[in-house]
Amino acid sequence: MQINEKSIVEKVRQLAEPIIKNLGFKLFDVEFKPERGWVLRVILDKDGGITVNDCEEVSKRLSALLDVEDIIPTSYILEVSSPGLTRELTKPEHYEFFKGRLIRLVLREALEGKRELKGYIVDVKEGILQLREKDSGKMFHTPLSIVARAHLEIEGW
Template identity: 60%
Template sequence: MRIDEKAVEERVKELVKPIVERMGYRLFDVEFRPEKGWVLRIIVDKEGGITVGECEEISKRVSALLDVEDLIPFSYFLEVSSPGLTRELKKPEHFEFFTGRKVRIILREPVQGKRELVGVIKGVEEGIVKVEVEGQVVHIPFSVIARANLEM
């Protein structure tokens, strides 16, 4: 059976975001993909991090909602987790949320002659991520970012 993974992710985001936010958390991302069986991964966060117990409580509420909505017509594993300390930043809003934090960015094409930058996120504006590297603010188009992770 063929299913549109991106459509499932978007619909799950729409359904889950209000629940997660009412509980005092932030929906960081949703992933739906085949691994060893299908996995629906809901990644949540809050200032100061999230505990395993909090993930379990979110999982219970989300699972009940997804059972009622019946979006996925076959069995899958539901996983609720934290993005982790060196989390990957995939969207402009992830960079906005972590303004002031240290990040490592791998680029698809060089910016100011470099393909890898480590610096502090200064903000995001109109598709441009601003990162302070060695005392200088570098403007990086989001479209050239291949991968970005928070640094410790």
């Protein structure tokens, strides 16, 4: 059986977004991938963080809707979770949501001689991340296309 992961992710995103928005949360990401069987992972966020009860409520509502819509042609496990304190940033809207927060970037190619940057998100526009380096205060204009990995950092630890 051929499974189109991207198509399933997009369909789940379309079904989940209204439910999640109605509950006052933000849809952070959707993943569908094989991990000892298929896993559908729906990741939520909101100001102040997501609770276990929040995940449970979304899981119940989304599970019922997915059963009715029957868009996934194989058995799977539904996981609803928060992205965690050191969440990975993978989309421009993630950077936008966390403006002002401290992040760590690993770059595919050096930018001004650096392959890693740690700094505060100033802005993101047209695929360019503006980052104020934590230690020096220097501004970097980093194309998102060269970011290999980006994570929020916890300050004060």
